[in-house]
Amino acid sequence: ExxxxxxxxGFIQPGGSLRLSCAASGFTFNSYAMTWVRQAPGKGxxxxxxxxxxxxxxxxxxxxxGRFTISRxxxxxxxxxxxxxxxxxxxxxxxxxxxxxxxxxxxxxVWGKGTTVTVSS
Amino acid sequence: EIVLxxxxxxxxLSPGERATLSCRASQSVSSSYLAWYQQKPGQAPRxxxxxxxxxxxxxxxxxxxxxxxxxxxxTISRLEPEDFAVFYCQHYGSSPKxxxxxxxxxxx
Numbered sequence: 001e002x003x004x005x006x007x008x009x010g011f012i013q014p015g016g017s018l019r020l021s022c023a024a025s026g027f028t029f030n031s032y033a034m035t036w037v038r039q040a041p042g043k044g045x046x047x048x049x050x051x052x053x054x055x056x057x058x059x060x061x062x063x064x065x066g067r068f069t070i071s072r073x074x075x076x077x078x079x080x081x082x083x084x085x086x087x088x089x090x091x092x093x094x095x096x097x098x099x100x101x102x103x104x105x106x107x108x109x110v111w112g113k114g115t116t117v118t119v120s121s
Numbered sequence: 122e123i124v125l126x127x128x129x130x131x132x133x134l135s136p137g138e139r140a141t142l143s144c145r146a147s148q149s150v151s152s153s154y155l156a157w158y159q160q161k162p163g164q165a166p167r168x169x170x171x172x173x174x175x176x177x178x179x180x181x182x183x184x185x186x187x188x189x190x191x192x193x194x195x196t197i198s199r200l201e202p203e204d205f206a207v208f209y210c211q212h213y214g215s216s217p218k219x220x221x222x223x224x225x226x227x228x229x
Contacts, residue, residue: 037166045158045166045209045220059216095165107156107213109177111165 002026002110004096009115016086016119022079022096022112030054030074033099033106036081038092039114048094049081053102064090086119093117123148123212125221133229140197142224144210149190154214157186157195160223161206169208170195200226 008020020036035050049070050059058070069082079096093116097108124147134140144155153173158166168177170186173193183198197204205228210221 044223045160045211047211047218047220050218061217100171105152105154105213107154107168107171107211108158108166109168109171111167113165 002098004098004110004112006094006096006112006115009094009117011118011120012086013121014087014119017082017084018086018117020081020083020094020096020115020117024077024079024096024098027098027110029072029077031102033101033103034072034079035097035099035108036070036079037095037097037108037111038090038117039095040089040092043092046092050099051079053099057103083117086117088119091117091119122217123150123215123219125210125212125219127208127210127221127224129224130222131225131227133227134200135229136200136202138200140195140200140204140226142195142208142226144188144193144195144221146191146193146212150193150212151214153189154212155186155188155193156211156213158209158211159204159206160209166209197226202228 003025005023036048051070067085093114095114096112098110099106100109126145128143155173157170160166174186207223207225
C-alpha cells in the first residue's frame with residue numbers, strides 16, 4: 001500500500017524556521033516526482049513546491065521562493081521542505097503528495113494526511 | 122499562468138440527484154492535462170479524475186469527467202451520502218500547476 005507520512009509541523013514565531021519531512025513507502029520512491037501542497041485555514045489548495053524524481057528539477061510558488069527549499073533523499077525514501085523566514089500567511093496544513101510520473105506533466109495521485117504549521121507571535 | 126475558475130461555489134443537492142461541476146481555464150489546457158480532487162472535512166484531498174476524463178483507481182463510475190480546451194466538467198450521476206465534499210480541479214500541463222478555488226457540494 002502506498003503511504004505518505006508527514007511530520008515536523010508545529011507552532012513557530014514569525015521569522016522562525018521549520019523542516020517538514022515526508023516518509024514514503026509502498027512504491028519506488030526514486031521513480032516519481034513529489035510535491036508539497038498547502039491549505040490555509042478555510043481556504044483552497046496551493047501547490048507550494050515540487051521536485052523531480054532525480055531531484056534535478058525543482059519548482060517553488062512565488063509566495064515561498066527564496067524562503068523554502070525542497071529536497072529528497074532517495075536512499076531513505078524521504079521528502080523534505082526546509083521553511084525559513086516564516087510568516088503568518090504560511091500558516092496552513094502542509095500535504096506531501098506523490099506525482100504520477102518522474103517529472104513534467106504530472107498530477108498528484110496519492111496524498112499524505114498532512115502536518116499543521118502555525119506561524120504566530 | 123493559467124487561472125482556473127470553478128462554478129458554482131456551492132451546490133446544494135439531495136442524495137440521488139445529479140451534480141454537475143464546472144472548471145473553466147483562462148487559457149487552453151494542453152492535452153487535457155486536467156485533474157479533479159475530492160476533499161472531505163478534516164481529510165486530505167483524493168484524486169478522482171486525471172486526463173480530464175480518466176477515473177483514478179478505485180473511483181466509482183458515478184464520477185465522470187469531460188471537456189477539453191478551456192471548459193471541463195465533473196459529473197456525479199447519482200449523489201451518495203459519502204460524496205458530499207469540496208471538489209477541486211487542477212491543470213498540470215504547464216507551470217505553475219494551479220488549482221481552482223473549489224466547489225462545495227452540500228446536502229440540501
